[in-house]
Amino acid sequence: MGPLERRDLNAGRERLRDQVAGALRAALISGELRPGAVYSAPALAVDFGISATPVREAMLDLAGEGLVEPVRNKGFRVTAVSDRDLDQYTEIRALIEIPTVVRITRTAARADLEALRPVAEEIVRAAHDHDLIGYLESDRRFHLSLLALAGNDHLVQTVGDLRNRSRLYGLKALDASGELLPSAREHLELLDLMTAGDEAGAQVCMTRHLGHVRSLWAAG
Structure with a gap:
């Protein structure tokens, strides 16, 4: 333990x-x-x-x-989480998070987005140092803080609950395979696109990131 x-x-x-x-x-x-x-x-x-x-x-x-x-x-x-559960949780997250990220890209102050950069850098640093607990904590803080910019507390709570329920048991294997660091860097990529006001790019990046969460993390 x-x-x-x-x-x-x-x-x-x-x-x-x-x-x-x-x-x-x-x-x-x-x-x-x-x-x-x-x-x-x-x-x-x-x-x-x-x-x-x-x-x-x-x-x-x-x-x-x-x-x-x-x-x-x-x-x-x-409790165990089945593949069907993971698919459904990921589908719900995609329905909520992708359009919300696009809207935040359009409406959020650039200063508020830039304030999340230190957290995105923490995620990359934790991945580089193989600090899995630190990675998970920073990743959660980044995503929920980003969604909070939409101004909907219930949305943030719902996504937080979905993240808890779709526990990613393959994280150690993902780290061992070298896939964790590229996944971590996607947070900085997303932030760069959002601060540049690139709604289409942010949508593509967020869609890819959630796909990695399901296919890479869970499958690990």
């Missing part, structure tokens, strides 16, 4: 329950916690170096999102 052991949990900055939930989501997405496997709150708490209560509360939060399911007297089982 390597990534969990390295998490810096500080109750003074954020509720411990929320920090644990964030760490568990990252471990789910990266494949550190495997589909179908059952994990107990006390065992995970040992990895975090904390009591079992906030871990159990965090797992209940994830159960509410459909990421895990309670198993009586044992803990929580990580």
Whole structure:
């Protein structure tokens, strides 16, 4: 449980329950916690170096999102995601994100778009350093912050939920194959097109990027 052991949990900055939930989501997405496997709150708490209560509360939060399911007297089982699920999640994301990116390209202030460049660079840096957890966190922050420029909080929440549910178990294999860095650089490409006001180019880039998410990441 390597990534969990390295998490810096500080109750003074954020509720411990929320920090644990964030760490568990990252471990789910990266494949550190495997589909179908059952994990107990006390065992995970040992990895975090904390009591079992906030871990159990965090797992209940994830159960509410459909990421895990309670198993009586044992803990929580990580829910599996089928190819059909992934196809449907990707289709919904495409229906939402592609036209939204085009609209943001047309309406957003260039300064607001440029403010996302450091996050896009974080994604590339994390991919270069093989920092999978850092990659996932920066990638999520970039996409949801970009969509937030459309001014629709419910849209952002919906896409965030879809991202959680379409956990990308092939990330380690993608990194090992050398495909992670090119995927990371697409964020900078998209940002360049958007800041240039190239709506058609942004649409093509976003369509390609979501296709990579499904075909490369999930298939990995």
